[in-house]
Amino acid sequence: MIRSESNHLRRRFLAPASLRLAIAAAAAMGFVGCDRLPGKPPPNPAPVISVATTAGFEGMWAERCSGCHGADGQMGAGFPMRNAEYLKAVPDAAMFSIIRDGVPSSRMPGFGGDAIGGVSDETIRDFIKGMHVTWAESDPSNDSRGIAWRPTGAAGDLDRGATIFAAKCAACHPAEQVAPTQKGMAIDELVAGSVTDPFYLRLVSDQHLRSNIVFGRKDLGMPGAAGPFRGPDGGEVTTPLEAADVADLVAFLASKRNTWPSGPEVEDGAP
Amino acid sequence: MKSSGVIGRTLGWVDDRTGLVAVTEHAMFHKVPRSAKWWYVFGSATLMFFIVQLVTGVLLTTLFVPSAAEAYQSLVYIDEKIPMGWMLRALHGWSSNAMCIMMLIHMTQIFLHGTYKYPRELTWVAGVALCVTTLGLAFTGQIMRWDANAYWGLGIGAAIVDRVPLIGNWLRSVVLGGPDISGATLSRFFALHVFILPGTAIGLIGLHLILVLKGGISEMPKVGQPVEPETYREEYEGRVKKTGVPFFPDAARRDMVFCGAALIGLIGLAAWYGPFGPGPLPSPTIIEVAPRPDGLFLWLFAVLALLPPDTETFLILVGPPVGIAFLAALPFISPRGERAPSRRPISVIILCIIVTALAVLTWLGETSPWSPVMKAWTSIPTPVEYVRGRSPLELQGAIQLQYAQCRNCHSIGGEGGERGPALDDVATRLNWDQLVRQIQQGGGNMPAYGKNLSSAETEALVAFLSTLDGGHLPARIPGAMERQPGRDQSPTADPRAEGESDADADTVAAR
Numbered sequence: 186m187i188r189s190e191s192n193h194l195r196r197r198f199l200a201p202a203s204l205r206l207a208i209a210a211a212a213a214m215g216f217v218g219c220d221r222l223p224g225k226p227p228p229n230p231a232p233v234i235s236v237a238t239t240a241g242f243e244g245m246w247a248e249r250c251s252g253c254h255g256a257d258g259q260m261g262a263g264f265p266m267r268n269a270e271y272l273k274a275v276p277d278a279a280m281f282s283i284i285r286d287g288v289p290s291s292r293m294p295g296f297g298g299d300a301i302g303g304v305s306d307e308t309i310r311d312f313i314k315g316m317h318v319t320w321a322e323s324d325p326s327n328d329s330r331g332i333a334w335r336p337t338g339a340a341g342d343l344d345r346g347a348t349i350f351a352a353k354c355a356a357c358h359p360a361e362q363v364a365p366t367q368k369g370m371a372i373d374e375l376v377a378g379s380v381t382d383p384f385y386l387r388l389v390s391d392q393h394l395r396s397n398i399v400f401g402r403k404d405l406g407m408p409g410a411a412g413p414f415r416g417p418d419g420g421e422v423t424t425p426l427e428a429a430d431v432a433d434l435v436a437f438l439a440s441k442r443n444t445w446p447s448g449p450e451v452e453d454g455a456p
Numbered sequence: 457m458k459s460s461g462v463i464g465r466t467l468g469w470v471d472d473r474t475g476l477v478a479v480t481e482h483a484m485f486h487k488v489p490r491s492a493k494w495w496y497v498f499g500s501a502t503l504m505f506f507i508v509q510l511v512t513g514v515l516l517t518t519l520f521v522p523s524a525a526e527a528y529q530s531l532v533y534i535d536e537k538i539p540m541g542w543m544l545r546a547l548h549g550w551s552s553n554a555m556c557i558m559m560l561i562h563m564t565q566i567f568l569h570g571t572y573k574y575p576r577e578l579t580w581v582a583g584v585a586l587c588v589t590t591l592g593l594a595f596t597g598q599i600m601r602w603d604a605n606a607y608w609g610l611g612i613g614a615a616i617v618d619r620v621p622l623i624g625n626w627l628r629s630v631v632l633g634g635p636d637i638s639g640a641t642l643s644r645f646f647a648l649h650v651f652i653l654p655g656t657a658i659g660l661i662g663l664h665l666i667l668v669l670k671g672g673i674s675e676m677p678k679v680g681q682p683v684e685p686e687t688y689r690e691e692y693e694g695r696v697k698k699t700g701v702p703f704f705p706d707a708a709r710r711d712m713v714f715c716g717a718a719l720i721g722l723i724g725l726a727a728w729y730g731p732f733g734p735g736p737l738p739s740p741t742i743i744e745v746a747p748r749p750d751g752l753f754l755w756l757f758a759v760l761a762l763l764p765p766d767t768e769t770f771l772i773l774v775g776p777p778v779g780i781a782f783l784a785a786l787p788f789i790s791p792r793g794e795r796a797p798s799r800r801p802i803s804v805i806i807l808c809i810i811v812t813a814l815a816v817l818t819w820l821g822e823t824s825p826w827s828p829v830m831k832a833w834t835s836i837p838t839p840v841e842y843v844r845g846r847s848p849l850e851l852q853g854a855i856q857l858q859y860a861q862c863r864n865c866h867s868i869g870g871e872g873g874e875r876g877p878a879l880d881d882v883a884t885r886l887n888w889d890q891l892v893r894q895i896q897q898g899g900g901n902m903p904a905y906g907k908n909l910s911s912a913e914t915e916a917l918v919a920f921l922s923t924l925d926g927g928h929l930p931a932r933i934p935g936a937m938e939r940q941p942g943r944d945q946s947p948t949a950d951p952r953a954e955g956e957s958d959a960d961a962d963t964v965a966a967r
Contacts, residue, residue, distance in 0.1 A: 385849040
């Protein structure tokens with residue numbers, strides 16, 4: 186019975202020899218051509234546009250930085266990078282480590298290193314060059330008066346800092362949290378709200394305060410160390426800040442930071 | 457079986473010792489109804505795809521490294537370094553989908569023709585169990601890719617498990633192998649996908665086939681020929697004896713033609729569209745992701761997005777078990793009577809509703825913007841008008857909004873995810889305390905961020921959010937857009953500071 190079934194099968198199912206040959210040939214050709222089939226995935230990871238080019242730099246900025254630092258490097262919630270003096274003042278090595286590893290315990294994430302998908306060290310170096318070419322080289326402004334971005338001298342004098350703050354800062358940064366956007370109030374570009382707010386101070390490091398004081402936030406209307414400032418009477422104060430003044434101001438602000446019970450949110454040294 | 461020749465004598469010997477030849481012979485040449493034609497090919501096709509899954513799956517197991525650190529790289533290795541490795545993955549992926557679809561078509565046909573009635577109740581029950589197992593295989597299979605979409609699928613699964621009252625947390629750590637998605641999770645799902653579920657499926661398929669042979673293949677339903685358990689078996693056997701044809705080759709030929717066509721289709725899909733994933737890894741620096749579960753689970757994704765929040769837990773936990781129990785109980789609810797669809801209007805209507813609902817939900821899941829926009833947090837700037845005039849604390853809040861990836865789900869200024877509501881006028885809808893509560897405790901589809909944000913971060917975030925009044929829209933609830941009443945400037949006296957060191961430790965750990 187089995188033998189007769191197999192004959193039966195042969196008659197019913199098997200194609201003539203010529204057809205079999207054709208099928209085998211087609212299959213062989215198929216396998217040779219398989220590497221060019223449309224389903225073959227592209228190489229991983231996909232090639233990226235070099236950030237050494239302008240388009241590459243802008244693409245990477247838009248994708249990974251603009252969320253906090255602003256669409257064109259300013260007017261973001263975070264510190265603007267479109268600040269020639271800041272870019273010149275921060276050594277490339279420091280900038281590199283900030284971008285690659287982030288700033289621990291701050292809200293600046295790392296974008297390189299070992300993480301899969303992180304960008305290579307080479308890309309980060311190109312990216313830093315891109316920032317310089319795009320924003321720094323053609324800008325000769327001198328709002329920081331050459332004051333170093335990192336603290337250099339001794340710790341500041343708290344009481345002196347309080348005096349300077351009252352004279353040059355308090356008009357725009359009153360102690361009471363003022364919300365310029367509250368209903369019914371006209372926005373006054375110069376009233377920027379409290380910087381002595383304990384919650385604010387717990388979220389930012391001394392370095393953040395220093396960078397803001399030295400380099401200012403021109404995009405938001407805040408001057409750098411060169412001034413001019415608004416005095417308590419509303420008049421213009423043109424005497425600039427010296428390096429020691431900056432340290433004093435930072436010391437004063439830091440003294441307002443209430444670290445109980447858990448300490449500052451951000452370790453010092455964070456930009 | 458009296459056969460001469462070497463083959464015949466060998467088979468005779470084997471049959472004498474095992475009885476297997478006779479069983480095989482019966483399976484191959486038993487009589488099936490003459491009316492069993494093209495409607496009956498879907499079960500065989502499902503089995504064919506399962507065999508493809510076994511073969512490709514075993515081959516993939518020899519290449520895949522089930523460790524969290526290496527899974528992704530091993531997939532890339534299979535795709536790029538193994539000759540035709542990508543084809544292997546493509547076949548496995550497409551065959552998985554094809555198997556599920558074929559299984560659902562098979563089930564639909566059985567339901568439509570009332571085949572589950574007497575005496576084939578248990579065949580149906582085994583089939584329902586197979587259906588659950590197969591969906592389990594599909595779900596655990598997408599986890600094996602260990603990319604962002606796998607994370608997403610797991611996240612949905614874990615969230616569902618988490619909702620179980622009392623033991624939810626424990627169950628979650630059983631499923632994930634710990635409180636979070638980790639390497640242990642991958643090992644666990646690997647064991648499920650490669651050992652437990654395929655083993656279960658093979659056992660159930662065996663049972664299913666034995667039951668099919670025992671009960672016989674049903675005839676096409678005929679109006680006026682209802683199933684009466686008292687007489688059915690006798691009549692069926694009489695008819696099959698008289699007019700039936702042997703399964704092989706008469707009925708099997710159709711199975712083979714259909715399976716062959718399906719196989720060619722499968723190879724075509726695999727060759728043309730290639731393997732599924734692996735997508736990007738779930739890392740904060742990888743931003744090209746729009747996480748969405750695989751096609752088969754899109755409807756579930758849509759259900760989760762669409763259900764009103766207060767019914768969600770109940771429906772998600774109660775719905776599937778009740779649905780499966782109802783399916784399994786179907787032949788016991790309706791074991792007799794007419795099989796013809798024209799005489800079972802309610803069944804047909806139910807089927808139409810289910811098919812339509814699943815199709816619409818799948819379509820919604822595919823097209824709707826519920827997926828978080830994973831790159832929003834680094835790539836979409838805070839609108840300039842929301843930066844201008846904000847206090848330093850509010851600006852820190854705006855940074856927090858980016859950093860906590862709120863915008864992956866919420867848009868402001870028309871940009872960002874659309875999974876949650878846009879936040880441009882959130883200050884008119886929620887007052888300070890409600891904002892704090894929403895952020896810390898979550899609600900709706902929003903996770904609770906209480907453990908991930910310190911009090912200062914929450915304060916900054918709420919300070920920023922309470923400036924978003926949609927361009928000076930009036931408050932819609934009392935207390936909205938007013939500063940927090942009597943806000944304490946000194947956190948030393950702030951009761952919210954309690955237990956904060958823990959929160960801070962979490963915050964740092966979460967980074």
